[in-house]
Amino acid sequence: MSDSDSRRAATLLHLRGAAAAKGDPLAPLLVLASMYHLPGDPAGHPQYGRADNATIEELERALGHLEDAPTVAFPSGMAAITAVLASLLRAGDRLLVPSDGYYTTRELCAWFAAHFAVEVDTRPTPTLEEGGFDGYRVVFVESPSNPGLDACDLQSIARKVNASGGLLVVDNTLMTPFGQRPLELGADVVVASDTKAPNGHSDVLLGHVATRDAELLRALRAWRKLAGSIPGPFEAWLALRGLATLEVRFARMCDSAEAIAPRLAARPEVRAVRFPGSTGDPSHALAARQQARFGFVIGLTLASAAAAERFIERCALLEPATSFGGVHSTAERRARWGDAVDPGFVRLSIGCEPTAELCAALLAALE
Numbered sequence: 001m002s003d004s005d006s007r008r009a010a011t012l013l014h015l016r017g018a019a020a021a022k023g024d025p026l027a028p029l030l031v032l033a034s035m036y037h038l039p040g041d042p043a044g045h046p047q048y049g050r051a052d053n054a055t056i057e058e059l060e061r062a063l064g065h066l067e068d069a070p071t072v073a074f075p076s077g078m079a080a081i082t083a084v085l086a087s088l089l090r091a092g093d094r095l096l097v098p099s100d101g102y103y104t105t106r107e108l109c110a111w112f113a114a115h116f117a118v119e120v121d122t123r124p125t126p127t128l129e130e131g132g133f134d135g136y137r138v139v140f141v142e143s144p145s146n147p148g149l150d151a152c153d154l155q156s157i158a159r160k161v162n163a164s165g166g167l168l169v170v171d172n173t174l175m176t177p178f179g180q181r182p183l184e185l186g187a188d189v190v191v192a193s194d195t196k197a198p199n200g201h202s203d204v205l206l207g208h209v210a211t212r213d214a215e216l217l218r219a220l221r222a223w224r225k226l227a228g229s230i231p232g233p234f235e236a237w238l239a240l241r242g243l244a245t246l247e248v249r250f251a252r253m254c255d256s257a258e259a260i261a262p263r264l265a266a267r268p269e270v271r272a273v274r275f276p277g278s279t280g281d282p283s284h285a286l287a288a289r290q291q292a293r294f295g296f297v298i299g300l301t302l303a304s305a306a307a308a309e310r311f312i313e314r315c316a317l318l319e320p321a322t323s324f325g326g327v328h329s330t331a332e333r334r335a336r337w338g339d340a341v342d343p344g345f346v347r348l349s350i351g352c353e354p355t356a357e358l359c360a361a362l363l364a365a366l367e
């Protein structure tokens with residue numbers, strides 16, 4: 001971990017204490033309030049739950065600390081992405097999105113095209129730069145992409161997109177701020193689903209947007225208030241608890257994935273492994289350059305859909321579930337949701353189980 005990541009991880013745990021008054025609880029307060037006591041002039045006070053909540057603001061301070069940028073929280077990753085698109089795009093604008101990224105993002109962009117006359121183009125992540133970025137108001141990328149784990153050069157794309165007058169938005173869900181820092185690489189906006197590793201306990205939907213663009217921040221906050229796209233305070237409180245251990249969980253998960261990926265790749269039952277940490281992986285060189293860690297998601301191709309289902313079912317330390325980033329390892333056959341992947345392709349999300357135990361259980365389930 002870099003010195004600055006290490007410093008951010010350490011100081012995250014003391015943000016609240018540093019601002020506390022004598023006698024304040026050290027743990028975050030769960031403020032459940034739609035109304036506030038407001039006699040007389042309400043200016044300068046919390047006014048209504050759609051705009052003001054101390055627990056959500058505390059979560060935004062914690063996320064903003066990790067992102068090193070002002071951050072706005074939303075009730076899900078998709079709500080965060082919707083807020084960015086709604087804040088940046090006007091009818092007639094052009095938007096570029098990956099053809100191999102998160103499926104729901106593509107569906108949302110198709111909705112913007114059909115309902116709001118936004119022109120949407122798609123390109124595969126590995127060749128995203130081909131064709132240039134002239135005329136695009138927004139370029140939206142995921143690196144590594146979910147679920148294929150292909151990469152694109154964020155620094156080079158940011159430079160080119162900005163030079164042609166557009167903005168680069170990076171979905172950093174797979175990496176978290178401990179795995180990759182797109183704003184440092186030149187991106188204008190980071191979006192992420194905190195439903196995944198940041199909360200990490202598979203019990204909350206939440207998302208955020210981080211940006212240093214003051215005008216966009218104003219638009220995001222206005223959108224949130226107008227659209228009512230505000231997280232629940234209890235979810236924010238749970239996510240604060242989850243965030244406190246993100247650094248240790250993420251380190252364990254990434255360490256385990258690095259140990260496990262080559263063991264899986266060496267097995268005759270496995271046709272292919274995608275993991276940016278493996279030296280032969282098409283994403284390796286870029287990932288090594290622009291990521292701090294290689295992540296905890298492994299793409300595994302087995303002989304058939306049946307072999308993939310059997311592997312997931314047999315492994316005692318694997319939960320069959322969609323989504324990723326939880327404390328427990330999970331897996332799913334992505335083709336069942338219509339992703340354009342091999343029927344035997346399994347997305348494996350490495351959890352916090354002790355590495356040797358997990359590795360042994362995964363190898364045993366392949367037999």
Ligand SMILES: *Cc1c(COP(=O)(O)O)cnc(C)c1O
Pocket residue numbers: 076077078079102105142146171173174192193194195196205206207
């Ligand atoms: C899960 C996910 C989202 C959507 O987040 P939700 O919290 O489920 O709305 C967006 N992008 C990526 C890459 C994701 O994995």
